[in-house]
Amino acid sequence: MTTLTEADALDGLRDALGLLKDREQVAERLLVSSAKHSFDPDKELDWDAPFEEGKWFWPPELVSLYDTPLWKRMSEEQRILLSQHEAAALASLGIWFEIILMQLLVRHIYDKAATSAHVRYALTEIEDECRHSKMFARLISHGDTPWYPVSRAHQTLGRLFKTISTTPGSFTATLLGEEVLDWMQRLTFPDERVQTLIRGVTRIHVVEEARHVRYAREELRRQMVTAPKWSQEFTRVTSGEFARVFSVAFVNPEVYTNVGLDKREALAQVKASGHRREVMQTGAKKLTDFLDDIGVLRGVGRRLWRSSGLLA
Secondary structure: OOOOOHHHHHOOOEEOOEEOOOHHHHHHHHHHHHHHOOOOHHHHOOOOOOOOOOOEOOOHHHOOOOOOHHHHHOOHHHHHHHHHHHHHHHHHHHHHHHHHHHHHHHHHHOOOOOOOHHHHHHHHHHHHHHHHHHHHHHHHHHOOOOOOOOOHHHHHHHHHHHHHOOHHHHHHHHHHHHHHHHHHHHHHOOOOOEOHHHHHHHHHHHHHHHHHHHHHHHHHHHHHHHOOHHHHHHHHHHHHHHHHHHHHHOOOOHHHHHOOOOHHHHHHHHHHOHHHHHHHHHHHHHHHHHHHHOOOOOHHHHHHHHHHOOOO
């Protein structure tokens, strides 16, 4: 009986993105890019400058309540304040997620050759994520907002996911956490309506996260070809459930209370908002198209993704 090796399975295989690339070649290119295009936020950004009067902290079209009846009753000052609290809440969510991601990356490379480019790049990405988490924490501290931790239930689910996740499941969750926010940040950093510091933070994050997305996509494509059938199916289900958790965690309800709004009314209007649903689905579309292409969005997993609101 002939055993199919990973090299055999990947030989000549194509999908919508072209040939599956060799793991070491991808990692070597990403290491070169990291050496040229990495940033120290403590030195790169002007943390001493005050926030600018009348500027947004997040593009208004991306604020959760945008174009709802409640939004139309709010003053411009209160809308900008909500954007500031939502920016802090998203930074808090980003820290939570990146701490999970760092642990998943360490698990991924635990039994792999430490001298390989693939492992060296994973360690480089962990360095990036450490800087990002510190940058987000400093951004929260710089403003007049609290830290917004995820709920206790989501903290518990995060611990469970870190424990039971398979390699393809880990990379699927990585992409989910990175690509939706990346789409929003690509709209944010060139937007002159937005605070200069926020634009600087999002620019750094977009540049460095582009490498992380490439690394995760290439590895996930490889894993969905070579992983056992049970692991592929487990990935479909767990990624769908993580999408449901992520879509809920994306809006921290405490932001509404802290800007003087009724939390229940605000949440109900966000849930009913066609604009918000379109924003989230548009932000996730590049990712969901990719996951569909490589066979993740099938069966129960696809139904869970639909129920998350991220898949049309």
